[in-house]
Amino acid sequence: MDDLLARTLILLAASGLAVGLLTMLRMPAVMGYLVVGAVLGPHALNLIDNAEHTKFLAELGLIFLMFMVGLEFSMPTILRAGRDVLVAGSVHVGLMMTLVTAGLVLTGVPVQPAVIMGGAIAMSSTAVTLKQLAEQGEISSRHGRLALGILLFQDLATLPLIILVGAWAQNGSLAPMEILKQIAVATGALVAAAVIARPLIRLGFSWVLKSRSADLFLLWALMTALGTAYVVHLAGLPAPIGAFVAGMVIGESEFRHRVEEDIRPFRDVLVGLFFITVGMGIDTSAAASFPGMIVVWLLVLVLAKPLVAFVTGLIAGAPREASARTAVIVAHGGEFGLLLTSLALQSGLVPAALGQPALIALALTMGFAPLLIQRNHWAAWLFDRRERRIAATEASIRMQSGSLHDHVILCGCGRVGRLVATVLEAAGIAYIAIETDLPRFRTARRQGHEVVFGDARHHRILEAAGLDRALLVAITFDHLNTVESILHRVRAIEPGPASLVSTADDLDMAHFARLEATAVFPENLAAGLALADRALLLCGKSQDDAARIVNGVRAELVEVNGLAA
Template sequence: MHDQGLLIIILLLATGVILVGVLRFLQLPAVFAYLLTGVILGPHALAVVPDLASTRQLAAFGVVFLMFSIGLEFSLSQFMSMRRLIFGMGAAQVLLTSVIFVGIALIIPLSWKTGVILGGILAMSSTAMVIRALAEKMEMQSRHGRIAVSVLLFQDLAVVPLLILIPALAGSAKELPHDLAMAGLKAVVVLLVLLVIGRPIMRPWFQLIANRKSTELFMLNVLLVTLALAWITEQAGLSLALGAFVAGMLISETAYRYQVEADIAPFRDILLGLFFVTIGMLVDLPAWWANIAWVLIVLLLIVFLKGFLVWGLSRLFGYEPGVALRSAIVLAQAGEFGFVLLALANQYQLLPAHVLQPVLGGMLLSMILAPILVERNGWIARKLVGSYRNHRDQQLTEIRAADLKAHVVLCGYGRVGQSVGRVLEEEAIPFIALDLDPVRVRQAQSAGESIFYGDASRRDVLQAAGIFSARAVVITYANVASSQRVLSIIKELRPELPVVVRAHDDSQLEKLEAAGADEVVPEVNEGALMLASQTLLLIGFPISTVLRRVRRFRQERYQFFRGAFWGGSEPGEDQASARLASIPLGETAFGLRLSLRELNLTSFGVSVVAVRRHGIRGRDPAPDTVLKSGDVLVLFGSPAALTKAELYVLEGNTAQETAVSA
């Protein structure tokens, strides 16, 4: 029996690893892999994994840690700033969905209890999938993104009362009001006791544990707090997940929330994966096929009915049709918490088998369609709503109104972008900043700064920002994929334009340079450099030595820190010191069709730092690189050596001999 149990675990892990790898390659969420694992190995297919109560109990802890993570994200300030959308549109969406499905259930006919449960299950959308997709598309702070996030936040909160409601519905109809009242009263009392007692205790307790400076002790403490509060709420007749949610809320107010979130993630992801495996085990493919019409009906209800509700509410809250449609498309799918509620309803036998399978099938199909719909939401909106294009054109007109020349385009105006903007402003260099946070844009515009609401990954937005007359572009995004999208458009529109890109560390260097970045500035490297320089100063090194060390580091790390491009004079510098020079090669240049090895520029005492071709700079070019018309050679050396090398490259041996004899 022991060997059989180990074999089952190995099969689960092997199937999960293969399917997760395949689906991640196809850019589909890992949740599908877990569901497919359950389908394949479950009792309705290969029957390798038995549907044991112990397995379901272990999988339930995945939901516990998921609710704990949601509690960690519970920010009162965030809720207050978005309260109109969260408690207005979010509440209306969940309530209206429930009411409509109660009506549908009564028409079919099913019991009103089944309708309430189905309404709660199908009102949920996929928080994990939508948030990730919006973040990758840089649409989190767009108007449809804020609507989606607000509705998702309320849906996550609505899970808590639904976790109380479903067990109460399992009782008799006569006792239902009493059961609901008692469940609500116990929930209020337990929550108040935990919050009143827990809030003043949690911070000093975590401080005491953290002072021991033991990673194992800290992790054990997180598990203790989470599971203890979950046990308390379960003993009160409520759910484990509710106690975990409260634990997350309490810890979110301490200074340790981010460390806790990082520590708990492995437990949450593995156990949540197991939970979805158990959901997949419920799938009965023959039953799906026998009820394929109902599966498709449920799918259409999820996508179109929920989408229509979100669209109507968005219009009611004053948003134009295009934004309303994008919000509807983004939220038109089932969600992880829907499966949580479905599993709970199945546990209490509140859903008949002929209802469970079509609902499960429709939910899964909607989540398979979701990545495609979310990715293409803007394209669909522009095709279906003509006025949406007009609204975007109005935004582009506002950007064009700046009408700057020889300026810098800042993509992103967060803390990093604003710091760059301050430097440019002090040097009297005009700039245009593009950002997708409407609050930030409004505040910065009111302060008189040149910032506009716009998505820099859109070709028309960059054109409106004057990309063809700009001197340079600075991309300040922390997300590499977003920076790559912007780079691809810039290199398509104007390949010779210099682009500087922010990165977290050197691991992102090759990706960004391959996408066309002229310089990549890793924050980790610069932070380490500043820490080292300050340390040297504090232990007594002279400032001249520190500055020399800093310069040497940057010369080694950044190719274009090998000296500098000088103007007519550089105060405070040795006029004979090495510097950079760029040499454009015209159609009559002597060096055309010659390789760098054949030119042998090192004989002049200069080194070739880069060759810029079609707007893309190749650092440390190979000796076999053959020069072509339109190339730009970037050389490093003393002024005298650079002069000789330039004459030779442009005019040949005669010029070299003339320069040498002179």
């Protein structure tokens, strides 16, 4: 007991230190867990071993990882992504697996390990990519949607690969037709499980919600994930596949977001432990034993993989610049690549001389993925003249804003923005206005306002305007996606500037409140209440009574729409 407690404390302290340090460096937390496992594991300091209780908790982590992935895979999500998932995703995974498998077979590697490694190298990190794209406000962009489609298909492709690894580990070599038969049987079983589980899960959650017990809701969510995993395991399929089915069923229901929030703490801890066990399997001596293979895998991930992604984008009908940016975004390894390689190494399907260098290369590229994704716009330089214009505009804005501190960034200088600029000038408050519409830009210039021509939705333009030094960001136009993009950039700064949003009406107030806008001012609300105030005065009300009535209505409307009064 004392030994177990001591090891647990060492594990927690090392994980906290590593994850905290890497988070400060803006690198994914997964890297911290992998480093802890590699350093403390049997191949290095040997302070933590792969005991049965550790493996059990790691398997739970894998189950919850697949459950959370399933939550993102509702059929409407896949259908909305449509062409990007079914065309771009399938082409990218198919080409990468074919190239890696063929290359390994030509060098004398047997087909089984070659196929597994082809699948592992084809995967990129959905968690790292989506988090970074969200911070940059690029998820809704063309290259963001294309990358999302490829990532969604990669996650789906993990399912048959896990089934394949399990079948090979149990039965050794299987004929191609037998493999297809097992995958078809597994697919049929999963579809049947989803059909059967759908009404049962919905009925269970509906009953639990009636009890109004948060504890019961959490217990039922945990039982749903683990219970479905166990039933599928009894049917002869890997337990994580059952958890994926349960997550997919819940992902199509109205309970999805609450389940996701309740399960997340368990998922984060157990998935962290899972990646620690993956790190324990990394033999750090492989860096000295197989340096050439590590370099080869790195070149495949950062050169061959993006080249395939670029061709994939063109096949899917994306512009060259979007395809180029997507290529940079997916040029790294992923969690499921680590999972497949780790499972194959444990079962002896992949030799250490092949799998260990791949593990190290996958982990390294995951660690540096955020840095690459941040700079994906560089890839479009050769194809997109617009990128060159942005770069020139960025340099001009940076020169104009270089001396500003605690200033206001005014996004939009049209009919509302010009009024705000006039008031700021009267108050002696420094500001810089950004306007992308040429006629409005010229009008604002003629009136003497401090306005620059540029597109505020591009994070580089906001950074050039001194976003990290600004006191306030005021958004005075009414384009939902653009406003979302700017608010994401503001939220990514700690401590960030305050944010004000002007909208045409009050329909989007709650949405912007969820994006943590400091205040939202609908134009119809301001104009309507000002008109109502004047109407009350003309109807004989005193100024105090009119102000009290209008303020009461304003507070009620603001509260209903999701903002504090």
